[in-house]
Amino acid sequence: MVRPKKNKTTTSPKGFFAAGLHCGIKESGKYDLGLLACPTGAKAAAVFTTNKIVSAAVTICKKHFKSPGISAVIVNSGNANACTGHKGIENAVAMCRKTAQELKIENRNVLVASTGIIGEQLPIKTIAAGISKAAAKISASSKAGLDFAKAIMTTDTKPKQAVRQMEISGSKVTIAGTVKGAGMIAPNMATTLCFITTDAAISKPLLASALKTAIDDSLNRLTVDGHQSTNDTAIVLASGLAGNRPITSRCPRYRKFANVLGELCEDLARQMALDAEGATRMFKVVVEGAATKADAAKASRAIADYPLVKCAVHGGDPNWGRIICAAGSVGVKLNAEKLSCKIGPMTVFQNGVPKKFDAAKASKIISQRDHTIAVNLGAGSASDFCYGCDLSAEYVRINADYHT
């Protein structure tokens, strides 16, 4: 696996073109419309939010992504097109139709995604004009890929991209991706908007399987504020132009591809955690010694979600009491006399009793931009993990001021 030096964007794999621009949904200047195109047609796989309220874009995208050859993805930011009724559905369809017209492809080969404020109708004329402009300027340049990454941002402070390369049956295969955060993020969902491109030749079911595993172990392990949004969508498009021997079974080539895709998604998840609303640092919670994997997942999420733990991390405070309290609060099996906790490599609580530790050193660890908190429940041998970020006053500022 190699990280290519130059084009680190979704236009890096062969066959992909992109554009991003300001069309007029957001205040002047800020990019709010992105177009990703694969004129030769791509195999697609996707994961969507499990929220029972889904945006119009998700409804239409779920319908279209089953088409055999996806040629474009149209995305707007600044407006979620959620809770917008039949008019919202019409607008999502109109976004696909306009994109199809401009690119001379079929409606059903266009995927659509939206992110932003809930409950307002899209300014569809403004968007239609933007789609014409975007279609006219699509390019395979790294700048075009970056523009696309910028266009999907909401409260993100920077575009988030990653790329990986590998050799499969003598051919260079590239995978690239971009995500947007940065609130309404919790595990067990597709988590926000994520677009991945690859030139691998791979069958549709295996692409779907690799995506599901990669998302499960990365974006789905991240919690920012414990809630999934109405619009979460992760899409992977495979152009098949890399020239590799097609991956059609769970062979070593598949495993290689799946592993690299997993790594890419972990990279994106970490970038998202670090750019979560108001976040200044991220952490990984590892829960071991659980009776079941489900218990380990539940406890790790409870810890990462707990506002008091998030505040402690923000304050650089190795307050393991809150960590233990969170682990105990979700009904998982644990042995109070074997319960232990580590901050980084330092054991701070062991077999149910506080352990003397260097508080200054522990504070330094928990103040790092990226660190690990580990809890052993002493109740079995299962383990799981989760990513979290700190809770800052800035998070409150961002979300108390966000316009309705």
Place this chain on the structure above:
Amino acid sequence: MVRPKKNKTTTSPKGFFAAGLHCGIKESGKYDLGLLACPTGAKAAAVFTTNKIVSAAVTICKKHFKSPGISAVIVNSGNANACTGHKGIENAVAMCRKTAQELKIENRNVLVASTGIIGEQLPIKTIAAGISKAAAKISASSKAGLDFAKAIMTTDTKPKQAVRQMEISGSKVTIAGTVKGAGMIAPNMATTLCFITTDAAISKPLLASALKTAIDDSLNRLTVDGHQSTNDTAIVLASGLAGNRPITSRCPRYRKFANVLGELCEDLARQMALDAEGATRMFKVVVEGAATKADAAKASRAIADYPLVKCAVHGGDPNWGRIICAAGSVGVKLNAEKLSCKIGPMTVFQNGVPKKFDAAKASKIISQRDHTIAVNLGAGSASDFCYGCDLSAEYVRINADYHT
């Protein structure tokens, strides 16, 4: 039901004495030790945290409260005596023993509670000296009751007390209570420390039943940061000195007592919400049209717990999209085409479509110190409710700076 004008504290009902003082757990001056006494012996009922990690105080209290005649409750703040192993248990026992010695009663008739930082051993000698002082100064005055209310505070900004009086079979019966918050509070647990005194003559099982119902509909409906602590304890003591005909069955007298106890607990819960860490306002979430009561409870809690809703309330922003998003995120049955939302009396979302509303007026409602958010899931006829409070930068400041 009457609210008495003068003594509004836990020493208001006949038979109760109290004291509160600074013994030395907290920094100088702040009260950190409280003693409540009922020399004639009281019937007791209690509800405890459902966290799997419980403090040493909870462990001992659970054992002692089954005694037929409870004569005292000893409480310290500033240290939770949780995650402290065998030594912690010894210290909780020592607190009871010292109190029993001073008051010349039996160990098993003393209840104990602790609140504060997790994972540090109690300064037991300091506390023992404090218990001697407290025992020497117990009084039935309203000042003594207020001192007790102050002694149980941690990050609370003010003591929280309530009192109610009623007539039962010609006798005046008084119920009084005090609670401390103000973080680690979520529904479905005994919620923080709560001490209720009454002079009603009532059987132990009926006292327990009335307490459970009252707490279920009040303190258990409050969520501040979605987590129950290791120490939550609610205790009611009944001295039986009011002179009423003893309540021994679910007769109208029981219902009267239970209703007034419920009202008192609601009063305390509202005071807690308004004094939650960093909170500037509280709100009630009512979920109607649910398929089951469990669904309604789950959805109402999801909304009240959701940081983005809490931030919107803090910012006075009628952002109903976040409310709907939270309701959809917890897997409850809903009909997206019948889903509706009200902010105070204003309908802002109806049958799955945004409704034009006066945003300035809605903002005014959501900026009130106490308001109601209502959601109709359109999936049935069950309903439930929950109390929440706003999330402020002050919450982060308090909890990022809290010492370890």
